Amino acid sequence: MRRSTVAALLVALAYPLSPLADDAHHKGSPAAGQPAGELSEGEVRKVDKEAKKITIRHGPLKNLDMPAMTMVFQVKDAAMLDQLKAGDKIRFSAEKTGGAYTVTAMEPAK
Secondary structure, three states: OHHHHHHHHHHHHHOOHHHHHHHHHHHHOOOOOOOOOOOEEEEEEEEEOOOOEEEEEEOOEHHHOEOOEEEEEEEOOHHHHOOOOOOOEEEEEEEEEOOEEEEEEEEEOO
16 A cells, blocks of 8 residues: 555656646757757848847747747847848747747858
8 A cells, every 4th residue: 555655646746747847848948849950041131239139031930839920039149130131141040038039049041
C-alpha cells in the first residue's frame, strides 16, 4: 500500500510540471519548431532608431507560429539598425520576449 501511495504522489507532483516545461520549450526558445540556424526572409519597411524598432514585411515565422505579414519588432541591440534602410532585404530571427516580438539576429539577404 505504501508503494502505491508514493508512486501516486510522484505522478501527481510530476504532472503539473510537464506543461510548464513544454510551454517554456515551445515559447521561450527562439528555435522552437524551427531548425537551428534557420532565418526568416523579410523586407525592411521602416527603421525607427529612436524607438529601437523596425517594421518588417516577412514570410511565415515558424518558431512563432505566425503567418506572413508586416509588423513592428523591437530589436535586441539598437546597433542592428545602423546599417538598415527601407527596402533592404534581410534574413532574421525573432522571439517573443516579455510580451514583445524582438529581432534577435539579422543579416542581409543573399
